[in-house]
């Protein structure tokens with residue numbers, strides 16, 4: 001068959017497998033795969049890849065082996081029973097194309113508060129061609145798309161002209177250490193595609209991201225003597241306000257060229273706060289955590305130093321905090337940004353697969369958050385993201401648009417065929 005006929009045939013098989021792909025995605029969505037609870041879904045996917053005759057490897061990341069990578073994020077938890085997974089489809093022919101990694105993360109963020117959802121976030125529901133559920137968009141949809149793209153190629157009887165891997169990783173949402181663990185173990189290739197939900201666009205750059213933790217001490221007391229006590233929550237409010245000023249400060253500076261047209265590319269988000277346990281007690285401790293975005297040409301260590309100085313300077317303006325400075329520490333994301341030229345061959349091949357599938361030119365974007373493509377960059381592997389369209393990621397009523405998911409599955413299949421080539 002010619003390449004055009006091959007693609008048409010594979011696309012028809014994706015149509016035929018569509019109900020099965022939906023059921024697969026629903027099953028993925030039924031696993032509450034938040035941090036620490038990834039093993040069940042990884043085992044389910046491993047069985048599925050074995051059924052597709054892929055050779056699977058499954059292991060828990062070892063943070064000691066990963067600590068020297070620039071993309072390493074410092075964890076505050078164990079990796080026991082938290083496997084990463086790879087399934088390999090080895091080419092039986094001599095290499096005529098380029099080898100490829102398809103990668104997705106199965107970790108999801110918390111769905112709390114769940115009462116804000118219209119349905120159980122871990123019982124995916126289809127309404128009007130949209131599937132709702134936590135992680136359904138980000139990015140179990142992509143995991144389903146890449147697996148069904150490969151399944152359709154196999155069903156069509158195609159043998160690839162280069163090796164292909166399906167990687168299913170953990171911790172995209174907090175450190176990126178899952179992606180690093182597979183690359184460190186030698187699971188590399190000539191190119192990588194992460195099937196994140198990009199609305200059928202390619203990512204040509206992304207911001208850096210770090211997490212900061214600030215711990216304050218007050219001086220507790222019964223509320224009747226509160227004027228003598230120092231309220232740690234009130235003191236935290238001062239420092240949180242200073243981070244708002246930091247956010248305005250960094251966005252008022254000249255922008256990186258990838259973000260020149262973005263009105264407000266850098267976000268600073270306070271995402272966690274803990275302090276106090278009784279309305280009539282003056283809290284003696286308060287801790288808050290924030291996520292800080294920065295440009296691709298900045299070093300995470302420099303930004304950490306800048307953020308720390310900003311917070312400590314703000315503390316100087318308060319007589320209590322001046323004497324009792326907050327403890328500023330960093331864990332989780334310490335993720336450099338990434339900027340690539342979109343005329344690389346990977347982008348060209350993806351753009352042509354997108355055009356064959358949709359009849360339209362592919363757009364590329366600079367992303368205002370982070371993804372695992374930075375890990376591939378550290379290993380010198382060209383990488384981008386491309387996947388379906390959805391909304392409400394990290395929020396209640398997250399969903400994926402199912403028509404776009406079918407299109408993404410087809411584009412990914414066409415991309416694999418063009419990148420890896422058919423065996424001779």
Ligand SMILES: [Zn+2]
Nearest residue numbers: 138139172196
């Ligand atoms: Zn994601």
